[in-house]
Amino acid sequence: MSNQDWLRRSFDAVWHPCTQMKRHERLPIVPIARGEGAWLIDFDGNRYLDGVSSWWVNLFGHGHPRIRQAIRDQLDQLEHVMLAGFTHRPVVELSERLAKLSGLGHAFYGSDGASATEIALKMSFHYWKNSGQPGKTRFISLENSYHGETVGALAVTDVPLFSSTYADLLKPGLRAPSPDARLAAPGESAADAALRAARSLENLLAKHCDQIAAVIVEPLVQGAAGMAMHDPVYLTELRRLCDQYQVHLIADEIAVGFGRAGSFFAYQQAGITPDFLCLSKGITGGFLPLSCVLTRDAVYQAFYHDDVARGFLHSHSYTGNALACAAALAVLDIFEDEDVLAANRVKAEEWTRKMQPLIARGDVRHFRHRGMIWAFDVETERSDFALAYFSAMLKRGCLLRPIGKTVYFMPPYTLNNEEMDGLVRASLEALDEVQSSGQSGQGEETPLP
Incomplete structure (x- = not known):
């Protein structure tokens, strides 16, 4: 079955968590068929880089063989x-x-x-x-x-x-x-x-x-x-x-x-x-x-x-x-x-360098980093920023779910440098899109994690 089939069936049968279900009349649910490493793949074959570890749970990628x-x-x-x-x-x-x-x-x-x-x-x-x-x-x-x-x-x-x-x-x-x-x-x-x-x-x-x-x-x-x-x-x-x-x-x-x-x-x-x-x-x-x-x-x-x-x-x-x-x-x-903590320290240093274009933006405030968590606040007039940014990232094949006007990265530890490059690039493009477009009319934002 296609994404559309699963989307309809889920909307009709499932009460989703941390969600005002009426919003999904406009913002479609994303049906996922399988996971591979840092990626989620839907029923139509579209791929999404899981930049939030599926609500912070996935440490070593989806389907880790061990x-x-x-x-x-x-x-x-x-x-x-x-x-x-x-x-x-x-x-x-x-x-x-x-x-x-x-x-x-x-x-x-x-x-x-x-x-x-x-x-x-x-x-x-x-x-x-x-x-x-x-x-x-x-x-x-x-x-x-x-x-x-x-x-x-x-x-x-x-x-x-x-x-x-x-x-x-x-x-x-x-x-x-x-x-x-x-x-x-x-x-x-x-x-x-x-x-x-x-x-x-x-x-x-x-x-x-x-x-x-x-x-x-x-x-x-x-x-x-x-x-x-x-x-x-x-x-x-x-x-x-x-x-x-x-x-x-x-x-x-x-x-x-x-x-x-x-x-x-x-x-x-x-x-x-x-x-x-x-x-x-x-x-x-x-x-x-x-x-x-x-x-x-x-x-x-x-x-x-x-x-x-x-x-x-x-x-x-x-x-x-x-x-x-x-x-x-x-x-x-x-x-x-695998001495994960030592490997993460090396990755974190490299990935923080890759985020310099984000840090340098005039609309980014309070860039912060601890371990394998990165976050920054966005100065914006959009009350619907989180939903707009979430949607803009999905279009670019990435899952980021802002908390209010805070964008954060909490990816699986197995993310590689090329994948992080793509995540940062998509983040920059999504910021440009959301900041340059007007209010979407979806109402006041709520700070959902």
Whole structure:
């Protein structure tokens, strides 16, 4: 069947995520038949360079043979068994390896990033209850933070488009100023801006620490905020403050873990260890849904008791799925065997040079880079910029999905120099097209990631 056939059937049957479906009356859904490396291919044979790793999940390209083979091998042994009262080889080995990499202990599994956030929030809340401090029930998150769209995760998400509709369902938390380097005052460095934000956070903790269970943060890069990047000193100060005021530090590395920010885990660049680490997205290389929360042994021990009610009774039917864990183990093997982090550093330096024509544009502001993430803000009068730019890039065979007026690149690590050249060239052409044409009449833009 053709693209048009699948487009019609999808529009009639599928409710797509993060989407106002009425927009697809004008902006067609893109039907994808298969993926090969950094490319997505539709049913008519058109190819699209996946510049955002299919929502930040695909680390090593679509259909990577090593991950695919690991899933096939596991399929011949065990596809799934419930993890309540049972265990299996892939989940044990994955938990051991993640513990060694993170410096944290027991791993608790879910199926997606929002689930990981829920798990960490509930664990922290329940830890303080088990530890005789039931008044510590609130959470601090950063301005413009995004931690998922389930009810608990929305309570610590500061994107009104997602959260305001459900305000009556959410437990109110506290917001601390973002350490976003773009907020630096004249004469301030990124580190100065981060330290100023940390001082504001300290004021919150000093006033409310008896009520606070945890501070949750996206280390180094706030993704849905428009790839807002901050200096690692903020995390160093955050760790000190959490220790001083006896609250947990939750590191949401759902988007920035597994090398995205340059180190295996982003928090490592600050020389700290969080109390909870949330992982998902790249954990299986984009093959299967999986999320994980790792925590300190002291937290685990607070639940270890004869009283069943003191246990952590949260559950998902597919917790620790064997196929997903096998994929994750293959991802870790690739990192180790191919020295991915070192190779990425070389690529990042070269690719940043290739972006100089973008950096030099008069309408580009706040070009920024961390690890394998690049972003810049576009000065434009177009309220529909994101949709217009997304459409202009699709015409050029590229998938980029701006967040408001922020364009970002988060490609698979296997992208080659020629492909990056094409992505940059298309980006420049699309900017020229969008900036020179008038408003498309599609209405005010929304900051969808």
